[in-house]
Amino acid sequence: MDIKIYDKLAKKYDLATKIVSFGIEEVWRKIFIKNIKKHIKNGSLIDLASATGEMAKGLNFDKAYLIEPSRAMNLIATEKLKNKSEKCEIEELSSSKFQVPSWRIKCGKKEIIIIQDTAENFNIDEKADLITAFMAFRNFDDIKKASRNIDKHLKNGGYLAVVEMVKSDSFLAKLILWYMNNIVPLIAGVLVGMKQEYKLLGKSIDSLSQEDIIKNFKDYEIITKKKLLFPIASMVIMRKNDTKDS
Numbered sequence: 001m002d003i004k005i006y007d008k009l010a011k012k013y014d015l016a017t018k019i020v021s022f023g024i025e026e027v028w029r030k031i032f033i034k035n036i037k038k039h040i041k042n043g044s045l046i047d048l049a050s051a052t053g054e055m056a057k058g059l060n061f062d063k064a065y066l067i068e069p070s071r072a073m074n075l076i077a078t079e080k081l082k083n084k085s086e087k088c089e090i091e092e093l094s095s096s097k098f099q100v101p102s103w104r105i106k107c108g109k110k111e112i113i114i115i116q117d118t119a120e121n122f123n124i125d126e127k128a129d130l131i132t133a134f135m136a137f138r139n140f141d142d143i144k145k146a147s148r149n150i151d152k153h154l155k156n157g158g159y160l161a162v163v164e165m166v167k168s169d170s171f172l173a174k175l176i177l178w179y180m181n182n183i184v185p186l187i188a189g190v191l192v193g194m195k196q197e198y199k200l201l202g203k204s205i206d207s208l209s210q211e212d213i214i215k216n217f218k219d220y221e222i223i224t225k226k227k228l229l230f231p232i233a234s235m236v237i238m239r240k241n242d243t244k245d246s
């Protein structure tokens with residue numbers, strides 16, 4: 001995915017998403033977080049394609065790594081998460097730490113580290129209890145490589161939670177897809193001057209099936225698998241085998 005599109009969109013991303021999805025994406029996020037919290041309430045989190053940091057904000061884990069290749073998105077996430085509490089301190093980490101630009105936000109005992117990298121390439125010397133990918137997979141250039149990297153960074157017994165817009169044959173899904181491909185670019189043109197870019201983003205929506213994601217995690221146990229409110233978004237929560245060699 002061309003990161004320049006997201007760099008350009010970053011400042012208006014939250015507002016544009018709210019408007020073009022009629023607030024539905026927020027509902028999806030709430031359902032997602034509620035389902036995750038049934039299985040795991042705190043610990044260490046890696047959020048992939050973290051954009052402006054909404055997922056880390058919603059989950060509020062003690063330790064969170066945000067992986068996002070767009071610098072503009074990261075700068076917004078940094079401000080947003082720092083502003084959560086007056087007691088937060090922010091520090092730009094030296095490039096020797098992760099070999100890419102990165103920031104640490106410390107709020108009391110909570111620590112958030114934002115790393116400017118892709119799901120395929122990020123490398124941290126820690127494994128997480130939970131990895132989240134909300135509307136993330138379809139942006140990855142190499143899903144197999146990203147999946148291997150996810151597996152490498154998840155503890156045995158840890159959870160991988162995914163929400164993605166996927167192919168669906170239902171009439172409602174087709175109607176939503178038509179809206180995304182034809183109406184959303186018009187609204188985005190007026191709202192953020194990004195008609196062509198939203199046309200490109202719309203095209204990527206129909207490119208994945210849920211199976212394309214799940215098949216990369218063969219020996220994970222599927223704990224929850226369902227369509228979210230509108231059939232075009234689907235959620236899957238998987239648990240990594242306790243005894244899997246890593």
Ligand SMILES: C[S@@+](CC[C@H](N)C(=O)[O-])C[C@H]1O[C@@H](n2cnc3c(N)ncnc32)[C@H](O)[C@@H]1O
Pocket residue numbers: 001003006048049050051052053054055067068069070073117118119120133134135136139140141
């Ligand atoms: C639809 S947004 C994700 C929304 C976000 N997860 C949330 O909770 O609001 C897609 C994001 O994927 C990022 N992205 C693009 N290519 C990526 C890659 N290879 N690895 C990780 N993130 C990527 C983009 O920069 C963009 O911020």
